[in-house]
Amino acid sequence: MTGCTAMCDAAGDLEEGLCAGAGCFQAAIPGGVWAAEIELGSFLNYTFVSDFDRCGYAFLVEESGFNFLERNLVDLEGVDKVPVVVDWVARNGSCEATRGGGGYACLSGNSRCVSIGNNGDGYRCVCEEGYEGNAYLVDGCQGMEMIGF
Known part of the structure; x- marks a missing residue:
């Protein structure tokens, strides 16, 4: 099980193109995983949110398929689809x-x-x-x- 949290106190903490915890976080799904679940939550029901960051998003995307921009905190306008690579097999025998x-x-x-x-x-x-x-x-x-x- 993997968990992550993206936090940001000020817009100046953000770094365009970097998804490492300030407004954006990414986690790799290791090989051999049979199932994955994405759950999106908030601290205290969004009571402590910044004016520039009122939204929450979670999605599965190929590692190089999304470039984080500061405006993504407000909306994902222009991001209609992202590439996903799924390497899967039927697991009920040979x-x-x-x-x-x-x-x-x-x-x-x-x-x-x-x-x-x-x-x-x-x-x-x-x-x-x-x-x-x-x-x-x-x-x-x-x-x-x-x-x-």
């Missing part, structure tokens, strides 16, 4: 152990299973060569088969 049974995640007929790790601790589904889309959905991998001439 390809061999789950294929053909209930719970097998590779549902597209044009997909294949790729085992992750050495001890059967998970797998990913990918579209076959020549197909693209979502291998976890029925008919999720679509495209043209490779035709040799």
Whole structure:
């Protein structure tokens, strides 16, 4: 479990581009984490807030995908979306152990299973060569088969 607090007594404490505790804080999610929860709270129900910082935001973003600016304390105008990288696997066994049974995640007929790790601790589904889309959905991998001439 990781926790963080962003505090700022004066606008002069802020440093544009730096998200290290003065008005903004970031925390890395370490590898191997199976679940993450973001919870946003306040001290004493926002009774001690600065005039320049009345808002609270929390979001998941790729490390280099957000550049903190002082105006972000008031609003996130112009920040419509941010990049997120999620590296995940199906954790209900290996390809061999789950294929053909209930719970097998590779549902597209044009997909294949790729085992992750050495001890059967998970797998990913990918579209076959020549197909693209979502291998976890029925008919999720679509495209043209490779035709040799």
